[in-house]
Amino acid sequence: MEWHQEKLLSLCRICGAKIKDHKRKVHASKLSDEVTKVWQVSVLVDSPSVHPSFICVKCRLICGKREYLEGKIKTAILAKTWYPHSENCTVCVSNLEPKQDKPSKVKKAKVDEGEHDIATRRRKCY
Ligand SMILES: [Zn+2]
Ligand SMILES: [Zn+2]
Secondary structure, eight states: OHHHHHHHTTBBTTTOOBOOOTTSOEEGGGGHHHHHHHHSOOSTTOOTTTSOSEEOHHHHHHHTOHHHHTTSSOOSOOOOOOOOOOTTOHHHHHTOOOOSHHHHHHHHHHHHHHHHHHHHHHHHHO
């Protein structure tokens, strides 16, 4: 559960993308009016254990455009629906960081295989 909430901190409340530019992200509550106008969702009823608290730069820019706020243009970005953590939680599964020990194991296996190949090839040559 803690891991889940940690994951949410790096995701955008609206599009669900991983936030890369953390300096320019904005707290969802600051754009609650804009978000309601553009996406018809209220971030004011968000639960911090279910919904990300921040909005990425991309979605933030949409919130600053009058055409979107007035409903003249519909954004292609769909507001993601968030669910509480469950057994098959997509939040926890989809943005998994690669484990530290795995890549080295894969590398080692490949090296072993390579050596084996050379050995067999040599045997064939002789
Ligand atoms: Zn976004
Ligand atoms: Zn989760």
